[in-house]
Amino acid sequence: MRLLRDHGPGGLAIAAGEYEWTLPQLADLAGCVDILQADVTRCGGITNLLRVDGICKGHQIPFSAHCAPAISAHVCCAIETLAHLEYFHDHTRVEDIIFEGVLQPEEGGYLRPDPSRSGLGLELKHSEAEKYAA
Numbered sequence: 001m002r003l004l005r006d007h008g009p010g011g012l013a014i015a016a017g018e019y020e021w022t023l024p025q026l027a028d029l030a031g032c033v034d035i036l037q038a039d040v041t042r043c044g045g046i047t048n049l050l051r052v053d054g055i056c057k058g059h060q061i062p063f064s065a066h067c068a069p070a071i072s073a074h075v076c077c078a079i080e081t082l083a084h085l086e087y088f089h090d091h092t093r094v095e096d097i098i099f100e101g102v103l104q105p106e107e108g109g110y111l112r113p114d115p116s117r118s119g120l121g122l123e124l125k126h127s128e129a130e131k132y133a134a
Contacts, residue, residue: 002031005033005034015033015034015064016032016033017030017066018037018042020038020042021042022043023055030055030058030059034061035061036061036062036064037065038063039068040065040071046074049065050075050079052079053079056081057080062082063079064082065079065084065085067088069087069103070092070095070102070120073103073113087105097125098124098128098129098132099125100122100123100125101121101122101123
């Protein structure tokens with residue numbers, strides 16, 4: 001990654017880290033990329049995602065949250081180095097089938113947690129979820 005960042009096409013930002021599982025792995029990678037990515041469902045949850053912000057601050061690079069906007073959007077509100085949160089319509093389309101409260105992008109592509117909903121704002125649609133029970 002460092003070789004690509006240092007010798008690749010100019011103006012191309014190298015982002016990586018979404019498949020790392022530990023903070024030491026992310027810290028090692030931070031010195032090799034322009035943007036550090038992490039996935040809240042892989043890196044140890046919300047607490048460790050906040051710690052990744054510290055890694056980004058230490059390396060003076062931005063942070064990008066990988067997918068899982070239903071979980072990531074809330075914690076991203078507290079991440080100072082946040083550049084963006086990846087949002088894939090196909091992922092959230094599936095979430096919307098079995099959950100109430102799935103965040104939808106506002107004008108400009110912004111996601112805003114709903115302060116009127118508790119926790120992460122999601123509520124299971126039991127009748128829909130039962131269709132997929134194994």
